[in-house]
Amino acid sequence: MKNIFVLAMLAFIVFSCKPKENMVYMENDTSGFENQVKQAVFEGSHLQTGDLLDIKVTAFDEFAVRPFNLESKNQVNYSKILPNQNTQKDSEGYLIDNEGYIVFPVLGKIFVQGMTMSQLRKDLEDRLLEYLTDPMVSIRQLNFNITVLGEVKKPGQYNSPSDKVTILQALGMAGDMTDNGDRTKVKLVRHENGIDNTYVIDFSDKNITSSPYYYMQQNDVLYVQPDENKKIAANVNPNRNLWFQIGGAFLGVMSLIIGLTR
Structure with missing residues (x-):
């Protein structure tokens, strides 16, 4: 009789707890080839509406480059350069509007949605060649x-x-x-x-x-x-774990009583 209770307790513990699987990252090889770990190519994030960009322009002539940078905004009269056009600039950077454009000093509206930052950098440098010698553009996403x-x-x-x-x-x-x-x-x-x-x-x-x-x-x-395991626990009686504990305690007590009476 004692052995029956011991076996029942063991079965209760085994079947009430499912072992965890796939706990280790990058353990399985679904490709069928050992040690075939490759690195994805980083192409950059594609720009979206609402993105905020920090864009800096540099060139050999520091004075000539000043109109193209945000920090020079208060020192340059853009109304003479871009008449009847508002330069849409955020206090911290260039905000891509709902149509996918930024408005850049001198260059005007530029469609940037879907570009990577490297593509935008190349596009701006090509446009700036009309005004600057060997322009260099650095871009950083702020948000x-x-x-x-x-x-x-x-x-x-x-x-x-x-x-x-x-x-x-x-x-x-x-x-x-x-x-x-x-x-x-x-x-x-x-x-x-x-x-x-x-x-x-x-x-x-x-x-x-x-x-x-x-x-x-x-x-x-x-x-x-x-x-x-968690899905099952969430979809059954919330007192499930309590009943498991009570059942385990009952089996333990019965096993102890039977052992003392023998």
Whole structure:
């Protein structure tokens, strides 16, 4: 009789707790080739409406370059250069308007939506050749925002000083996944061509670094959904764990009583 209770207790413990799977990042090789870890090519974030850019122009002639920089705004009479045109500039940078344009001193309205910053840099340098000798343009995005939600330790929206942010770094900003996070079906929501597309990423795959979604884009949302254990726990009687504890305690007490009576 005692053995029956012991076996019942062991079965209760085994079947009430499912072991965790895929807890390690980049452990599995879905490609079928060992050690085939490649690095995705970083092409840069594509500019969107609402992005805020810090743009600096330099050239050999420091005086000639002054009209093209924001800090010189109060020292230059733009009404003579651009009559009947307002230079739309934010106090901290150039804001891409709802139509995808920035308004640049002297150059006027420039459509930038969809460009990467390297493409915009090349475009501006080509335009400035009409006014400057060997112009150089540096661009920095001031409001690169990503959001990490779900089974992470610190969900929220994060701002990065660089647009080169990987999905692993995004998880690091959010304190990593919790033990209840499903590492094989993480969802990435990305706004592309006017619509929101959803992609599923397997963080247990060692070839994740070669994924086309390895680098985050502006306003990406990374969602870590709960694993099956947490889904089951959330959809059953909230007193389920309590009943497991009571059942385990009952089996333990019965086993002790039977042992003392023998």
